[in-house]
Amino acid sequence: MNNLTPISLVLGLSAAITVAVTPNENVKFYGTIFTGIGVGGFLFSQWDSQENKKQIENLQKTVDLLDKQRRNSETEKLKVIRETNAIKSTLDKDLQTVRDELSKLNTSNNSLKTRVSDLENELKLEKLSAQSKIREISNFSTGAGHQIVTETYKNELSKLGGMISGYSNNYPDLKEFFENLEVEIDKVKSWAVGELEAYQGVQNLQSLIDEGLRIQQRIISRCSDIKVKALTTIIKYLNSLAEDSVKFSEYQDNIAQISERAREHLLEKELAIESIAQEWITANTSTTEKYSTEFTEVLQNGKHLVGRIQELSEKIELMNQPLKWSVATRQDLRIGNIIISYFEAKGLILDRAKCDYDHWQSTLSFHIDRNNRIILPSELEPEGERLQQLCHTLSPLKFGWNAEEGLLTAWLHLAKKPVKPIIEADINKIWKTADRFQSTVKSWSRVRITGGSESGKSPTAENLAVCILLGRGGSAELYNPQDDSVKNFWTVPTVGSSHNDSLLGIEALAATVNQKTNDRSQFKLTIFDEIDSTIASVEKKSQSEQGKLIATIIKQVSHQNLGAIFIGQNANAKNYPGMDRSDWNSAVNLHIGSNAYDAISNSNQITTDEQTRLKQQADKLTEFCTTKNSELGLELTNPVAYRFGLVLGDGKPYYIQLPDFGTYTYGMVENAVKCPKCDSHNHIGHGGNRRKCKDCGHIFTQG
Incomplete structure (x- = not known):
């Protein structure tokens, strides 16, 4: 390996590393050139060496690997940048959505606050208007009264219609509800028009005031009910809208998810992105708290308004309830409140007026003006027995009408009436005592006796007949259809013992009166018992003929020196077909016990004041006889019991x-002194022990 080999190798590796690391494109460009030069020098130096070839191949693989890593790094970096931008865009959109929804809710809240304030002002204005109308109602004419009620109708319906129209435009989702509400308003209008047409005919001042106030109160009440229904529905709708728009728990879950995603992708990214996310979270928390606070305030205001409306509705309902005795310290007042509640449940309004209390009884009076129809006492009478059980009175409640004051009355029997001492001397001023009975009746000749069952009609008739005969002389005969009865105590001779015998006796007596064929030298008294039953035993078409025969006897019998006594149960002349009250006016009528009341009511010869006086006296006598018989333990059928009778036709009653x-x-x-010549008992003193017969004029000595 020559010296060029390490130089070329170092140069190539340095250039390749620089290209892989640096982000500068120019440096990359030159680094690539130097990498090529280094590789070229290395290849050149190893051209002739197998070992150099292998080194060159290894170097080339290293360069390729570094270049691949560089490209992968660039791809990953671009992917992270794109994801970061997408998350930021999503968060920006969510933030803008929340801001838009918050703006809408703020607008709705402001609108609701404004409407609540308007409603409170409307209620205040309505209250001031009603108070003003109440102050002015005491000084108005008939026309003014009609105008006031009509204006109330127009104003209330106009305000109600405007309010409903405005709500319908502001809340289109409640269109169907407001259409139904319009139907209710039309019903109110129809009802009000009918009431106003009827009110136009009212002329009486008191009725004008009472009826006008009632119509106004009903119009305001029904309009207020519709307003309350509309406001309640709108508040429920806004409440549901708020709940549907933002579900706080779901909203928090979304925030938590977004925050988690942001933390997963941006933990190792730029501080700027973290700052933006933190700022968004802070702003969102502040917005949420602000929204929650403002919505709570609006909701509380809405609830307060609903509570206020309910309070006013309760006051209106309280005004519609009947007036009771607020301090019911006595039993009768407590019963009065029970009566008011009882009829309130049946839809009738009885307002307490006054009471007349007397310890054992009480008369309660009620106003009935607030009912939309006339209530008659007879309509309430069937409830008397039910109220007796409910109120624990001694007898069923009795309803009446006080025409003078225009009040419905209810009489209560609270306890037994205290027994007042009865002074017998005072009672003797009311009736003729029994020791005067003979002198009172001795001149009677045409008599009718009436009384109820077991009142003592027959024994009284015998006492009466004997007293007449002792005064006038003569004889008596009896027609008694109950001759075989165990209650037959008659001592007068009986000539007829059946209804048929009585009919024949009536016919014979009437014929004698008409033909004037009797012997007038001696008085004769004929007694007909059970005359009612005798007439009833005849066919209906023939009963009037019997009545006419009796009328003939009553009118003419005394002219023939004859007498007649008719005994029956009924005091009403209508029970004698073919006769009327004027026919019995020719006779003396003795009505025993309770029959006196019927006789007084049916008489056509007694004035109203006289009837009242006689009934009061009958009350005193009834109480006296009942008390005396109770003290002595005497039944009414006892022979010595106290009894009384009313006499009509013998002068004043x-x-x-x-x-x-x-x-x-x-x-x-039979044992009395008789005239030796004519057997008459009708004689008088004629000096010393001598007697003179008033029938035949014979003078005789009483032995």
């Missing part, structure tokens, strides 16, 4: 105490 059963019997008539 009056009450009389009925004597005990059997006080006067027919044996007293």
Whole structure:
């Protein structure tokens, strides 16, 4: 190996290494030239040597290897640069997307804040407008009232329509919802137009005010309901939009993935790229925190607005509820609140008005003006028994109407009425006592006696008949269809014991009266018991004929020195076909016990004031007799029980105490002093122990 060989080798290797390492193209160019020169010198020096050839081949392989490594390094470097640029471009796009979305959300948030503020201002304006209308409502005419209600309708519907139209344009995704809302608004308009047309006919001032306030309140309430529904739907829509736009957990996952990729590819790259990635992460974190804070504020404001709307709705709902007694310290007031709640559940509004409390009873009064129809007491009457169980009263609630004050009333029976001491001397001022019974009835000749079952009609009729005969003399005969009854205690001679016998007796007596064929020298009294049943036993078409016969007897019997007593249950003249009330006015009518009330109500000869007075006296007598019988342990059927009767047709109406059963019997008539000539009991004193018969004029000595 000559000296050229090492020189050429060193020169070639140096040039090849320089080309592989340096990035300068000029240096590479010259390095390649020197590499060739070195290789040429080396080849030249080894041209003739086999060993030199092998060295040259090895050197050539080394050069090729270095050149291949250089090319691979250049390719890898370009690949890393391209990937870095792609990552940077992707991050820039993601950053721009986030910034655009944040800008949209900021715009939406600002719009929502503005709308919330506008809604609060609208509510304040509506409140001020309503208060102003309430202050002005006390001074207006009929035309002004109609105008106020109409303007309220126009203003509320106009504002509502504008609000819904604006929302529909701002939120096109809710188009279907707003179309449905328009249908509800049309229903409100139709209802309001009908109400306003009906309101045009109201002229009464109080009704004008009450009805106007009700229509205004309903218009505002229904419009507010639609506004609340619209705002609630919009807030839910914005909330869902925010949740769909940015899912924070997914967003964090994407950031974590991008950051991981950036760290994997850029750990050993330029500080500039690391700085850009770190700056982007910092900016993104700040943006996320800012977005989260602002969205939370907007969401809180929205929730506050919804809460405010709900609060106003609750106040409106509270105003629609009926008024109760707020301090219900007494039982009747607590029952009043139960009644109000009970009918509220049935759709009726009863507002408390006043109460009249008397410990054992109470009358509650209610306003019913806020109902859209008239409520009649008869409509509520069926609920009386249900409310009795619910309110624990002693009897079913009774509903009425106070026409003077325009109030619905409810009477409560809270406890037993306290028993007040009854002074018998005061009762004696109301009725004629039993010791005056004979002197009172002795001149009667045409009598009707009525009373309920087991009221003592028959015993009273016998007492009456005997007293008449003791005063006038004569005899009596009895038609008793219940002659075989175990309750038959008659002592008067019976001439008829069936309804058919009674019918024949009526016909015979009427014929005698008409033909005037009787012997007038002695008084004769005919008694017909169970007259109601006797008439009912006849075919209906023939009943009026029997009524006419009885009317003939009543009107003419006394003119023939005859008498008649008719005994029945019903005090109403309509139960006697062929007769009316005027026919019985020719007789003395004795109505026993509770029949007195029916007789008073059915009479056409008693004034309204007189009816009221007589019913009050009947109440006192009923209470007195009931109390006395209770104290003595006497049943109503007991012969010595206290009883009373109302007398009509013997002058002014009056009450009389009925004597005990059997006080006067027919044996007293038979054993009485008679005129020796005509057997009459109708005689008077004529000096000393002498008597003069008033029927035949005979004077005799009483032995």
